[in-house]
Amino acid sequence: MQLQELEVTRNMKNKFDIRKITGMRLFMPIVCLLAVLLINVITTPGFFKVTLNNGVLYGYVVDVINRASELVILAVGMTLVTAASGGQDISVGATMAVAGAVCCQILSGGQVTTNTFENPLILAMLAAIVVAGICGAFNGFLVAKLNIQPMVATLILYTAGRGIAQLITKGQITYVRVDAYKVFGGYFGKCPIPTPIFIAILFVIIVYIVLKKTALGLYIESVGINGTASRLVGLNSTMIKFLTYVICGVLAGVAGLVASSRIYSADANNIGLNLEMDAILAVALGGNVLGGGKFSLMGSVIGAYTIQALTTTLYAMNVSADQLPVYKAIVVIIIVTLQSPVFKKFMANQKAKRAASKAVAEGGNQS
Amino acid sequence: MNKPKKKLNGNSFLLMITILLFIIMYAAGMIIFADKGFAKPQMFLNLFISNAGLLVIAMGQTIVMITAGIDISVGSVTALVCMVVANQMENHGASAFTAVAFALAIGLAYGLIQGFLVSYMEIQPFIVTLAGMFFGRGMTSIISTDMIAIKNEMFLAWANYKIYLPIGTYSKRGKFIPAYIYPTVIIAVLIFIVIALIMKYTKFGRSVYAIGGNEQSALMMGLNVKRTKLKAYLLDGVLAGMGGFLFCLNSCSGFVEQAKGIEMDAISSAVIGGTLLSGGVGTPVGTLFGVLIKGSISSLITTQGTLSSWWVRITLSALLCFFIVLQSIFASLKKKK
């Protein structure tokens, strides 16, 4: 509330106010990121040190930004889905696995391992992304058209998705041992910066531009805030929700390709494992309400980097990958509790009580 | 008194479909795989033996789903229970009885916390239990990332105690081979009966239905909605703990990846058995048939032999999808009426 007032007064004083508003909205996510970075600096002295080895950049920071790439891409999709439908897509990890499986299987021409492309790379990648888009469309159909709660609807693919991926790869791990395939998860030519970083930034920019150059962003927020009112001003709520799920699916497909390229294989059981939770966490950490409505894409992106930084910190503190979810689950519960109307009401009541007692005290002083 | 007109409404129609589906599926299996012994009574009992844990877990799931909630943490609760039970007995010298207490305590703690967050803090059940799911899986791996096999004698004695039934088949030489079950089946069936009675004959059970039917109305009629919801999640948690223990008696081990996707099995069983995702409708009996269908699918696919085990989950998901769409169609038909 106070933040809002601040915004308002600033707006009135200052004409160049837009950036300041987004600045305010991103305040909490940035604070979180800084806090995590601070912890990192303390626990790992050489955290910000970046060195050039064999023509590529090394260092914790590079690692965090590199490893966060898939998560950033997922978080973007998850943000849109959350904003429009007030629920989350928990099938993104499985969709990643499916996309990876499709791509590798086409590239290997059905063999378990291959050293040359059996089919054109472009074809394989397009096919993977189309299949991922279809996964998203399936979710979108269940949510937007049949009005099923988003998480129940996406639970179907969450469970079946990895099975489908297994079927595609015939239960094996398909290897594509071709350098051209390793580019997307590794390095491009002599560029010292890992490719995933560019891919993540590229897709964030694409989605950002789509939201800015079309009215989609505004439509999504309207539908998420009030579906009936949106219909009355001429928006097609069903279509808009459906679209967000398709976008989310496509982005999950892209993330799946990056993940698959990193290990130049399609490992149906491990690609994107537990990433759905991270993506939801990124959205929440980015200051977005999980109940839908207004959203901040940049917040989610910062949230995603924060989580990866946190993951790296926990690794540095000798927490194994299996144990990470424990801490993340606790953070999620804390965030949703803070966001919950019951908690907000409780805080407001406390505030009102304090104000009332203050007023009484002041009244006493006057008399 | 007027005789009620017995109209076949959408919900009982869904249950009918389920029961029919089970009979057809099983009968088809008996015909196609007759040579592989699918028609033997033991085969039918095996459905219960391998799904005793699931049956108990699905009971809890049914209850929370009737309140229009959901619990996707049950799979990881099962894994956590198995791991704690195995770890306590193998590494800390606990007795099998203490292990039961541990299992129930874990379930209770889960039920209490998740129930509080859902009912009193009004957080979406999905988010709460999703976090619960990741939490449980992570805790399991904190205890041990390696598989712990259970060698406790009493535990194994419980697990392997065969109870012979007076039914069975005759071998080629005419020798009677009695069919058997394990104690887990008896416990699971007892729990099923108790839950069925609770849902039908107690104020709590009926309040659960009322809340799922229309929460606002339930409140207006003077029911304590929050407390009832908490109780529902509590019961669900305890049943998940108990189901986890039965699961453990079946697998005799604890490891991180255990019971993965069992939440999906439980939810599908409930939905296939006629529980509405929107709440208010569902019966333990229906869920029992849902579990049996899930069991039949797995035994059909195992018996067939060449299909990948992934087909079980994919078939089940497809079936779940089919029933969800059916529910949605029935709901819109009802609205039009």
Add this chain to the structure above:
Amino acid sequence: MEKDVLLTMRDISKTFPGVKALQHVDFTLRRGEIHALMGENGAGKSTLIKVLTGVYEFDSGVVRMAGNDTPIVNHSPQDAQKAGISTVYQEVNLCPNLSVAENLFIGREPRKVGMIDWKTMNRKSAELLAELDIDVAATMKLEEVSLANQQMIAIARAVDMECQVLILDEPTSSLDDDEVAKLFKLMNRLKDKGVGIIFVTHFLEQVYAVCDRITVLRNGELVGEYQVKDLPRVMLVAKMMGKDFDDLADIKSAHEGKGLGEKIPVIEAEGISHKGTIKPFNITINKGEVIGLSGLLGSGRSELVRAIYGADKAESGTLKVNGKEAKINSPIDAMKLGMAYLPEDRKKDGILADLSVRENIIIAMQAKRGMFKPMSRKEMEEAADKYIEMLQIKTASRETPIKSLSGGNQQKVIIGRWLLTNPEYLILDEPTRGIDIGTKTEIQKLVLDLADQGMAVTFISSEVEEMLRTCSRMAILRDGKKVGEIEGAEMTQEGVMNAIAGAGGDEKHEE
């Protein structure tokens, strides 16, 4: 307290932020009477009932029940129920998935050894249903029972819980004539047993058919308590709508004579109907004309415009826009044909609470242009500024979330939203409800200005004098039917009220 008095409410006041919902209202209910509580939108009927049943707490006043020496204060519907006050709402508050018997007994089921005794419960239910002459089986599921019977079951539940005061809050809105007759029979039975019934309805005929006494509220104030036989229909309508003009200038005179030249129809609707709410309806709306739809709440006035706009799909009929037949399946179709619709419920259907004033203003225009032709930031800001200035919207800035504006200013934002789309036909459903008097006049003036500029406007309001001031023609609705159309000299308080009151009124109404 008099001997037969059951309940008294004295000097009740209740304020919501910015609204005085009830001001010093008195209400008295006697044993064995059916007492109608009447008033238009915002009169305070539902607030009074919610105060009585503990949904809201009142600011000041005293409530007394017979048999209690001290005043009673209810904090929740459960409290009220314990005190013997039960409510049956328009929306049945029962559980559709449970059986009739369960709905009657849930929370207080008969038990045997700790378990619910279904046999006894079903038997007791059957007895209760038989006693009240409700023809349903106790074992049926509630959702299989007709709406009327659900309503009766809700009443049966209340009665069986030994209520002394039964509140029926618009129970008849969705019932047909036969069902209403059954309900009245039940009400009369209860009345004979000494139950005091508070009956909230907007159907005048029903009041005269079943009630003994009427209390009328207007704008949160008590107008008076009357015996039904002493108060003719027209008088009742007059009391509900308020006869006295407020101090506002007769703004219409300034516009007299303008825009009434040649009649060019913009909208021609023929046989438009919607299931359960409006019967086939003809209406023509001309360029530069403000046509009022007048009728009581629930008469079909809102439903008609919703069907024209495509918010609800019309069941039958044809619609011509500018002489061409139009197919309207959803609001966007209507918008593309130049229509604009300000919905009745601003909070639920109008505002996008978390979005800024700017976004709320441009959203309809943006939707009309389509997703791939976004308005530039500059266009949006210009549009927002233009309407903030033109409509004098009081807001800290154009980026302030609309939810932090006052009701009147929110409404102006919504009006701005539609003016931006440059409509040929503007529908305003209760644009002035819950808005301060100053803003009200502004909106009325604006409507007339728009009409002068050639816009066709449909104006719906619960206040007759507001309609008389703004409309050039009025269609009168009753029970989903058009019962008359009046114009020019016929447009007087008398004329309109007679038409609304309808059959049984003292004068004939026009067809």
